[in-house]
Every structure is written in C-alpha cells, then in structure tokens.
Amino acid sequence: MTSPSSPEQPWPVRTVARKVAEWIGRLGEVWVEGQVAQLSRRGNAATVFLTLRDPAADLSIPVTCPRDVVDRPGLELAEGARVIVRARPDYYVARGSFSLRATEIRAVGLGELLARIERIRRLLAAEGLFDVVRKRPLPFAPAVVGVITGRDSAAERDVLVTARRRWPAVRFAVHNCAVQGPTAAESVMAGLRKLDADPAVEVIVIARGGGSVEDLLPFSDEGLVRAIAATRTPVVTAVGHETDTTLVDHVADVRAATPTDAAHRVVPEIGEQRRLVEGLRARARHLLGTRLEQQERWLESVRSRPVLADPQRLLAGRADDVAALRSRSTRTLTHRVEGAERDLEHARARVAALSPAATLDRGYAVVQRADGALVRDPAEVGDDERLQVRVAGGRLPVRVDRSGTGEDGEP
Amino acid sequence: MSIPEPTAEPTQTYEQAREELADVVRRLEAGGLTLEESLALWERGEQLAELCQHWLDRARERLAAAAPQD
Numbered sequence: 115m116t117s118p119s120s121p122e123q124p125w126p127v128r129t130v131a132r133k134v135a136e137w138i139g140r141l142g143e144v145w146v147e148g149q150v151a152q153l154s155r156r157g158n159a160a161t162v163f164l165t166l167r168d169p170a171a172d173l174s175i176p177v178t179c180p181r182d183v184v185d186r187p188g189l190e191l192a193e194g195a196r197v198i199v200r201a202r203p204d205y206y207v208a209r210g211s212f213s214l215r216a217t218e219i220r221a222v223g224l225g226e227l228l229a230r231i232e233r234i235r236r237l238l239a240a241e242g243l244f245d246v247v248r249k250r251p252l253p254f255a256p257a258v259v260g261v262i263t264g265r266d267s268a269a270e271r272d273v274l275v276t277a278r279r280r281w282p283a284v285r286f287a288v289h290n291c292a293v294q295g296p297t298a299a300e301s302v303m304a305g306l307r308k309l310d311a312d313p314a315v316e317v318i319v320i321a322r323g324g325g326s327v328e329d330l331l332p333f334s335d336e337g338l339v340r341a342i343a344a345t346r347t348p349v350v351t352a353v354g355h356e357t358d359t360t361l362v363d364h365v366a367d368v369r370a371a372t373p374t375d376a377a378h379r380v381v382p383e384i385g386e387q388r389r390l391v392e393g394l395r396a397r398a399r400h401l402l403g404t405r406l407e408q409q410e411r412w413l414e415s416v417r418s419r420p421v422l423a424d425p426q427r428l429l430a431g432r433a434d435d436v437a438a439l440r441s442r443s444t445r446t447l448t449h450r451v452e453g454a455e456r457d458l459e460h461a462r463a464r465v466a467a468l469s470p471a472a473t474l475d476r477g478y479a480v481v482q483r484a485d486g487a488l489v490r491d492p493a494e495v496g497d498d499e500r501l502q503v504r505v506a507g508g509r510l511p512v513r514v515d516r517s518g519t520g521e522d523g524e525p
Numbered sequence: 526m527s528i529p530e531p532t533a534e535p536t537q538t539y540e541q542a543r544e545e546l547a548d549v550v551r552r553l554e555a556g557g558l559t560l561e562e563s564l565a566l567w568e569r570g571e572q573l574a575e576l577c578q579h580w581l582d583r584a585r586e587r588l589a590a591a592a593p594q595d
Contacts, residue, residue, distance in 0.1 A: 409581055422571065
C-alpha cells in the first residue's frame with residue numbers, strides 16, 4: 115500500500131488513476147435499467163458507445179460494449195429504446211474517463227417477445243401441431259443421426275461424443291448453422307430440409323446450449339416449428355437449459371433436456387443391449403433344455419413300460435397259457451384213458467363174470483342143444499339127442515342115453 | 526383293428542411319432558390282441574421309440590453345437 119499522499123509527497127497521476135479505478139471496480143456487476151439516449155456505431159468498430167439515460171431522473175451514464183452485444187438479434191436497439199443492461203463500472207485510466215462496460219442488453223420489451231411467442235404457441239396448438247398423437251416413435255438404433263447445431267459448439271460435442279460412446283456403430287450427418295440471430299431460424303430449417311430429404315438419416319437432433327430468451331427466440335419461430343411438424347424424420351430437440359422451453363420443444367417428437375440427454379434418447383447403450391441379448395439367449399436355451407429333458411424323461415418312461423421293455427412277458431403269458439392248456443389237455447386225456455381202462459376192466463370183469471370159462475374151469479360144463487340153446491332142464495332134451503358139452507378144455511359132442519337111471523328131477 | 530404299417534414314414538414329425546408310440550403302448554396294455562397283432566404292435570413300438578430317441582439325441586446335439594460354452 116502506498117503511503118498517504120500529502121503536499122510534500124503527492125501521488126503521481128497514475129497512482130490516483132489506479133486507485134480511482136480500484137474504487138470504481140468495487141461496485142461489481144449491476145443490472146441497470148434505462149433508456150438509450152445516444153447510440154453511435156462508428157463504422158464496424160469493435161466497440162459501441164451509447165448513453166444510458168434515466169428517464170425519471172434526467173441523469174445519464176456513458177456505456178461501452180462489444181458490437182455483438184448491441185447487434186444481438188431480436189434486440190433491434192435504437193435510440194429511445196427502454197433497455198436493461200448488465201454491466202460493470204469501468205474507469206479508462208488512460209483518459210480518466212468512466213463508463214459502464216455492458217455484457218448484455220435486453221430490450222425491456224421482453225414481455226412483448228414472450229407474449230408474441232405465447233400467441234404463436236396458442237395458434238399452433240389450436241392447429242393440433244403439438245398433439246401427442248403426432249409424436250412419432252424414435253428408431254431403436256438409427257444407423258445415421260442427423261444433427262443440426264452450432265459449429266464446434268459444446269452441444270455438438272455432447273451429442274456426438276455421448277452417442278458414439280453408447281453405440282459405436284452410429285454415424286452422423288451434421289449440419290452446422292447459426293443457432294442465434296436473425297438467420298438462425300432459416301438456417302436450421304435449411305438443415306432440416308436437407309437432413310429430412312436424406313433417406314439414410316433416421317432421426318434428427320436439433321441441439322443448442324443455453325441462452326437468453328432472445329438467443330433462443332429463433333427456436334420459437336413459427337416457420338421453423340411448422341417445418342419440424344412437416345418432416346418425415348422424427349425430430350429430437352435439445353435447446354437451451356432444461357428450464358427453457360421453446361416452441362420447437364412442443365412440436366418435437368421427443369424433447370430432450372440437454373444435448374447429452376438427446377444422445378441417450380436416440381441411441382441405445384451397447385453394453386446394456388449386449389447384456390439384454392445375452393440374457394434372452396440364455397433363457398431361450400434354458401427353456402429349450404428343460405423341454406428336451408421333459409421329452410427324454412417321457413420317452414424313458416414309455417420305453418420302460420412292461421409292454422415295451424419286456425415283450426417276453428407277452429410271449430411268456432402266451433407260453434404259460436399254452437403250457438396250461440397242454441397240461442390240462444394231458445390231464446383230461448389221462449383221465450379219459452384211465453376211465454377207459456377202468457371201463458375195460460369192468461367190462462372184462464363182467465365178461466369174465468358172465469363168461470362161463472371160470473365156471474368151466476371150476477369143472478362145470480355147459481350143455482347146448484344142436485341149435486346152441488342151453489339145456490337147463492333135462493326135460494327139454496329128448497332121448498338120443500345129440501348135444502354139445504363145453505368144458506373148460508373145449509367142446510364135446512354127446513348123445514343122451516337115458517338107459518341108465520338117475521336123471522335129475524326124479525325123486 | 527388294423528396292424529400299423531411297420532416302416533415309419535421319414536417325414537413323420539417327432540410329435541406324430543410320439544403320439545403313435547403312446548397309442549401303441551395303450552393298445553398293448555389294453556390287451557385282447559392276437560399274438561400276431563401284439564407282436565407286430567410291439568415291433569412298431571420299438572421302431573417309434575428308436576425314432577423319438579433319434580430325434581431327441583439330434584436335438585441335444587444341435588443345442589450343444591449352438592452354444593459350445595454351455
């Protein structure tokens with residue numbers, strides 16, 4: 115710190131100038147409302163000088179600012195315009211002049227701007243341009259993504275880098291154009307026409323970083339909104355900050371919060387998709403495996419059924435039947451034979467019983483007349499009759515001789 | 526009751542073979558067949574079982590081939 119100034123040790127002008135500059139700098143950035151009193155643009159000088167007047171207090175302050183702050187579209191700065199200015203006090207040491215250094219000038223007529231946008235919104239909404247039913251689904255994994263954005267803008271980088279990381283196979287058709295100022299709407303539309311006409315482009319992303327209401331004004335341009343509505347290709351908008359809403363957001367098929375979000379919406383994440391596919395593949399194979407196992411078990415059970423596994427059983431059954439039948443038939447046969455034998459025995463016995471042979475053996479004899487009739491009573495037989503006498507050993511011809519006596523029957 | 530034709534048509538699908546095999550087993554178990562019929566039926570059953578087994582083995586091979594790192 116320099117020592118205090120005194121007549122004996124006065125500060126040089128430069129010190130005083132520096133200190134004044136320091137003091138003034140302490141004010142910091144301020145928003146000032148006022149009216150443009152004088153506005154001088156000397157040719158294409160980089161800096162513009164104007165005077166900001168306080169209409170209520172008849173005071174004014176000189177203001178300097180870069181040309182583009184004044185030439186910003188939608189601002190149409192003219193003398194007498196009511197404006198609000200974001201500025202910082204600046205003490206130009208070389209000439210000891212003070213002015214406000216402006217970084218943003220807004221027309222007070224902002225309200226009108228917003229009102230105008232609202233009117234357009236209602237008009238287009240009434241025409242049904244914003245209806246949900248018009249929203250088209252985005253393609254799952256587009257081969258070519260159309261991108262309309264400012265040249266080398268952060269928005270462009272976010273979209274491209276994020277999309278490539280998620281889906282390396284994606285390709286882009288980038289249309290760089292003005293995304294601010296009076297030509298912005300028209301250049302975005304030109305991009306839209308070009309990309310929409312390209313059959314390879316399956317989705318179009320309109321990406322722009324944040325900005326003031328005026329900056330984003332072109333994105334509420336009626337012509338642009340209608341152009342988007344008329345495209346064949348689905349459109350994703352990522353314009354301004356999440357909190358900003360422009361009319362293009364209403365008409366877009368998908369409104370992304372940020373350029374990065376837009377990338378997330380238009381391309382799938384490859385790792386995730388690969389896991390998904392792997393999962394499905396495993397499940398399919400598992401289902402098939404269990405189905406196969408089921409069938410194999412069924413076949414096994416069928417093959418183990420006795421009728422198949424053990425056909426001998428069939429035959430065995432039959433063989434048993436045959437064996438049973440055979441034994442039965444043999445049994446019946448033997449019975450019958452035995453029966454027959456018994457009958458024979460009986461018959462023979464009866465024959466034997468009836469047949470005189472046994473009696474003859476016992477010494478009896480059978481007397482038959484010539485005609486074979488048996489003689490049971492001597493009276494039947496005449497004298498000298500020739501008879502046959504059968505003895506055990508055979509037959510004997512005899513003649514009746516009653517000359518003797520002793521015929522039975524006489525006392 | 527017709528005796529099934531012994532050779533299996535090549536175009537017979539697995540399901541057809543399986544259905545017929547189930548039917549053969551049902552009829553054999555129901556009984557009431559002449560010896561000749563049950564023999565023919567039994568042969569048919571064996572043939573069908575062989576066919577089904579063949580189908581399943583091939584399916585198993587194809588499944589394994591599809592994903593060797595099973």
